Amino acid sequence: MTVSDANQFRALCDSAGIAVTHQRQVVYEELCAMHGHPSPEEVYLRVKERIPAISLATVYKNIHTFIESGIFREVSLHHGSLRVETNAHSHHHLVCTQCKSITDIDADEFLLSSRGQSLPNKFLPERFSVEVLGLCVECQQKQASLS
Amino acid sequence: MTVSDANQFRALCDSAGIAVTHQRQVVYEELCAMHGHPSPEEVYLRVKERIPAISLATVYKNIHTFIESGIFREVSLHHGSLRVETNAHSHHHLVCTQCKSITDIDADEFLLSSRGQSLPNKFLPERFSVEVLGLCVECQQKQASLS
DNA sequence: TTGACTTTTAATAACTATTATCGTTTAATA
DNA sequence: TATTAAACGATAATAGTTATTAAAAGTCAA
Numbered sequence: 060m061t062v063s064d065a066n067q068f069r070a071l072c073d074s075a076g077i078a079v080t081h082q083r084q085v086v087y088e089e090l091c092a093m094h095g096h097p098s099p100e101e102v103y104l105r106v107k108e109r110i111p112a113i114s115l116a117t118v119y120k121n122i123h124t125f126i127e128s129g130i131f132r133e134v135s136l137h138h139g140s141l142r143v144e145t146n147a148h149s150h151h152h153l154v155c156t157q158c159k160s161i162t163d164i165d166a167d168e169f170l171l172s173s174r175g176q177s178l179p180n181k182f183l184p185e186r187f188s189v190e191v192l193g194l195c196v197e198c199q200q201k202q203a204s205l206s
Numbered sequence: 207m208t209v210s211d212a213n214q215f216r217a218l219c220d221s222a223g224i225a226v227t228h229q230r231q232v233v234y235e236e237l238c239a240m241h242g243h244p245s246p247e248e249v250y251l252r253v254k255e256r257i258p259a260i261s262l263a264t265v266y267k268n269i270h271t272f273i274e275s276g277i278f279r280e281v282s283l284h285h286g287s288l289r290v291e292t293n294a295h296s297h298h299h300l301v302c303t304q305c306k307s308i309t310d311i312d313a314d315e316f317l318l319s320s321r322g323q324s325l326p327n328k329f330l331p332e333r334f335s336v337e338v339l340g341l342c343v344e345c346q347q348k349q350a351s352l353s
Numbered sequence: 354t355t356g357a358c359t360t361t362t363a364a365t366a367a368c369t370a371t372t373a374t375c376g377t378t379t380a381a382t383a
Numbered sequence: 384t385a386t387t388a389a390a391c392g393a394t395a396a397t398a399g400t401t402a403t404t405a406a407a408a409g410t411c412a413a
Contacts, residue, residue: 077389079380080389080390091292093292094293097289098287100287100369100370113391114392114394116393121390126290133289134284134291135282135289137281138282138286139398141246141399142245142280143249143272144278145237151337152281152337152338154337155342155345157345163242164338169338181346182338183341183342185339188298189334189335190334191316191329191331192334193303193329194332195309195330197302198302198305199328199330224360227408227409229361246400247398247399260363261362261363263401263402264361264363286369286399
């Protein structure tokens with residue numbers, strides 16, 4: 060970590076209104092250095108290499124702080140508990156970034172909206188996310204070898 | 207539940223290769239009757255009204271059986287544990303419906319793909335899902351009243 | 354229909370991920 | 384530097400889910 064990196068982190072914390080602590084900085088640095096979609100546990104294991112006395116709870120708390128401050132994002136807003144999709148129609152979801160409520164929206168209705176109309180329920184869109192769901196190569200191969 | 211409903215459920219189970227049991231049928235019926243995105247606990251509470259002796263574990267197992275059989279779907283494939291998004295670029299996710307692995311895909315790359323080209327990593331797309339993330343009315347109001 | 358075999362079930366223990374508590378330490382700032 | 388609020392570590396507690404096991408119910412060939 061260079062001096063300019065440290066200054067940058069200080070500036071980041073200042074604008075987010077959070078304190079600069081050693082633990083926080085190391086969690087941040089490790090997150091930046093990690094690729095993919097690490098779990099708190101994975102972050103903890105790496106941070107622990109540098110701060111052996113750190114607590115898992117501290118890692119959790121800092122990750123949450125970063126997410127609340129918009130410094131990092133969670134991959135999915137609806138982890139936590141299994142939810143069953145009871146709507147059999149082709150539809151999308153309006154997901155509230157704050158309360159995490161999920162509202163269904165007809166596939167047709169969404170097409171209209173994306174052409175400039177407003178969304179139902181006075182929903183205020185912040186970002187769109189397209190999920191492509193399917194099979195990765197490994198699972199395609201597993202499936203092929205089974206049949 | 208009519209006789210034809212019962213027959214329909216039997217046919218459904220037959221084609222899925224699973225046994226027809228009373229508990230399974232009641233879980234199925236309640237799921238069909240529920241709107242939104244119920245949690246196993248919520249399903250359990252309703253099923254319990256009809257089968258007081260049922261166990262929560264049975265509800266879980268039947269929900270999983272339905273999902274594996276493609277009779278119902280989960281709202282999100284990545285519930286279970288918090289994941290941090292470390293990729294700051296605008297991107298989408300390739301989510302494997304089997305192993306639930308998440309692969310990042312550049313927003314640009316995705317545009318190309320949707321015009322007919324193939325996806326990276328030999329990913330086999332099954333369905334696309336558009337998520338609109340933002341604020342629901344309630345949270346917009348909460349936010350307005352705070353500031 | 355019966356008997357052999359398989360699946361499902363209920364009860365409950367166990368496990369994983371996460372959060373709350375609380376006494377101590379550290380950072381911000383006057 | 385002293386004060387105060389924020390953050391920390393240890394650990395207990397909780398929520399959601401899964402594993403285990405013996406009993407009950409379902410399946411299927413004869």
